[in-house]
Amino acid sequence: MSGAVEAVQAGLARAIGTVAGVHLFEGPPARVGFPHAVIGEAVAGDWGAKGVRGREVRTAVTLVDDGAGPARLNALIGTVEDAIEAMDPALGGWRMASLVLLRARMARDRGGWRATIEYRVRVLEQ
Numbered sequence: 001m002s003g004a005v006e007a008v009q010a011g012l013a014r015a016i017g018t019v020a021g022v023h024l025f026e027g028p029p030a031r032v033g034f035p036h037a038v039i040g041e042a043v044a045g046d047w048g049a050k051g052v053r054g055r056e057v058r059t060a061v062t063l064v065d066d067g068a069g070p071a072r073l074n075a076l077i078g079t080v081e082d083a084i085e086a087m088d089p090a091l092g093g094w095r096m097a098s099l100v101l102l103r104a105r106m107a108r109d110r111g112g113w114r115a116t117i118e119y120r121v122r123v124l125e126q
Contacts, residue, residue: 004055005042007091008121012039012061015087019079022063034112035065035076053125054097058118066112073106073113081117094123 009026016024016037023029023036042059063080065073081101089096099121106115 004094004123004125005044005057005059007094008057008059008096008123009039009042011087011091011096012059012084015083016061016080019076019083022076022080032064034067035063035073037080038062038064040116047122048124055094055123057121057123058102059121060116060118063115063117064109064112065114068112070106070108070113073115077104077106077115077117084117084119090126091123093126095126097122097124 013024013026016022021035023033025036025038027038029036029038040060040062042057044055044057047054047056061080063073063076065076067073085099099119102118102120104115104117106113
């Protein structure tokens with residue numbers, strides 16, 4: 001199962017890496033610059049069919065900003081969503097069959113603002 005998760009997370013990292021001005025981490029960062037994105041843990045399950053190996057991967061991207069207001073993070077959410085939704089469907093041995101935004105939320109954090117964008121990605125092994 002980890003091959004599909006790794007492929008999806010690598011695709012997310014490539015997509016988010018195209019967004020200018022965002023520091024990207026694939027786990028909780030020790031030292032941070034703002035704004036930054038963290039690709040969270042993923043949960044995967046079977047999504048195959050007869051003779052076809054597939055996985056459903058659910059994962060979240062968290063965006064953090066130290067701004068006094070939410071304006072910069074709101075703009076960044078849209079840019080990151082656009083980059084993820086334009087991501088290449090070829091994911092290193094897996095092919096993305098669907099990408100669905102499950103939910104997005106933003107809240108004030110003690111150091112600024114935090115937004116979490118959750119996705120369901122269905123992939124088929126090539």
